[in-house]
Amino acid sequence: MQSNIPRAAIHVGKDKKSFSAQVGNEAERRGWDENVYRLKNADKEKNNHYNFSRKNLNFEIVKDGKIVPLGSNPIPLHERIQMRLDELGFKPYMDARHPDQVSKNSPNCTVGMIFSGDHDVLYNLAFGNQRIDTANPDADHSHIVLQQGIYKWAKDTYDFACRKWGEENIISFAVHCDETSIHAHVQTIPMEKVKKRGRIGSKYVNKNNPDIVLSTKEWRALLKEERDNYTKHTASKDYVERVSYAKVWGETRKAKSEYLSQLHTDYHNEVG
Template identity: 30%
Template sequence: MSDNKKQMMDIQKVKSFSVAVSDEHQRNWGDDLFSRKENDPKYNYDRSRTRLNFQVSKGGELGPIDKSKSITDKIEQAIKNRVTGRVNATSNHAVSIVFGGNREQMRKLAFGDQTISENGNNWDVDSCSGIDRWAMDIYDFCCREFGEENVVSFIVHLDELNPHAHAVIVPITKDGRLSAKDLFGGNDMNRARTRMRELHSRLAEVNEKYGLERGDDITITGAKHKSTETYRRELADECRALSNEVGMKKTLLSGLNRSITKAETKIKALQTMVSNLEKAEAYKQATIAELEDYMKNHLGDAVEIKAKITATRKELWDVRDKLNDKKMKLEQAKLQLDELQKNTSHIEARNREIKADFEKTAVSYQQQMINKIWAQAGMKALAEIADIYPRMTSIHDSSLFDDSFAMDFINYGDKIIYCAMYLYVGYINEATNFAESQGGGDSDTKDWGREKDEDEIEWIRRCLRQATKMMKPMKRKGLCR
């Protein structure tokens, strides 16, 4: 294809698929939360198009999104019903895949030639059949590659900047094991790379009729995969850069809006001046005509009337000079306002793109952090179990696990992970608020932060220890009698 419109397939293995992410996929939000997200500049939801979102369910059936059960519950139910082997603490419970492509092409598939307002208010917009056919073909692709029984959710979002589909796969093998690694090529690095190349190539065969092509093969371009740590570091840097750019654009927009307000005020004042001068011009012209009529009909002292005509004409010329000056300034002000509005529209459009990129990068960075923290938490819990289990002489010795991280992790592991994530990125207030909202929070976070030259792994472990303390239920003091 000559227009170089690329497909997109982003694959993320996840150890835990939170209810919050499930709610985002399903748009399972109340009016208040949806309004906050819609008005939050870091998101790009268009509620007037949310009604166009849909799902593809078993058998390739299209329909509205079913919110009766969360994706989180569907994943856990599939694992419970179909996994016959052991589920390790470090196992990936799901694989989240985002399908999409070039924004212009995806919007054409979704909306055709309809005009989409970037400020919402798209209630008159309808989706086109092209996006339905694309979604069904992508769903069939997922079923062929991963097994339809493993596809627990397939949702298409048409209420964001770029139409796309979210597929959630439970990586259960044919012999009943939970193994994302085996689903994507196994332990052999070459087999895994071949599997990924083949996936992208077969997806390109599906996308070809929709005007999307495969990206360049890294075996041809020579591009190299980054290490996990390099990728995380670059993601963090990109988040900071995008956040800074959003801040600069906000400042610039604020300045432009103030300039627009001033320009509009100036135009209004000039329009009033022009109107008043035009009235003055008409009055002077009428006065001169009346005086000339007096002269013609000999209705007064000719010398006096002539002097009045001369004086009035001079006043008329002054008025016209001022009128021409104000009209010229008014045109200049209008041109300035038009230029300011064009600049504002351009920056607003760019700001929306930056926010969309920031959101995608931030979500990816968040998932990377969660995966990293999960790995350390799992190893810590397994190490404690390995230490305590040999000391147990009977099942009644389970008290050895009291106050252990392993037991805390079993009871509220998800909550510990999310609290630790907030601590990891330095969001102390958010970590405290989250812990308190879950019934915990009774721990001192004063002067919390990463020590200079502190090892990454030790920093994660310290975040986990602190999060565990914070997530434990607060001890309520009894009332004094």
């Protein structure tokens, strides 16, 4: 009998060129009242089992690993994504024929993932011995109390994502406890660090007072005997952040497959 059932699994969604308000609202359950839950479950083709009475059990993890109720941020997810893209100076390619639409050849700038694991293991972490009827979306679970185990799993997963992609690039980490299976939706901005373009300048540091630093132009303006009081230092190129799905996840299908395989292995080893 297997004694160590993994609680770690990853599903990587399609990388995207943009992110809609509708998708963000679903992830954050923003504006979802009881009627929305009912309409979602009415779509028999999707076989949804959203439970409104468990909506209050959903939570998210924000900066510094703080756990808060899902949808606490007053700024919607799609706007937060755009804010981070603006910080990184990302400009999508716009369609020449449709100036209000992103071009098909524009770089992908965001990717969503679902972190989950063994159904029974996660349910035990979340609910312990409390009985949950997942087959009935109308079941009353308003008395259910989340257990500490699921918070620890989420925190471990959040820390893993931060180590992989940087906390500032984890735009949303939403844990859903109102569906058939417990899982975390993670929306990220793929970012790489590259050296700044342009020539590398030099600086001249005063031998007696290191706080006095001159540019090459300023140093040349000194008298010859004064120049001897300075030591030349060649400045190294600074690094800047930029959005790059290909550089982070791999530029070829094979590279992406290898990256994803290693991602699963790392997650299983660190969290599972």
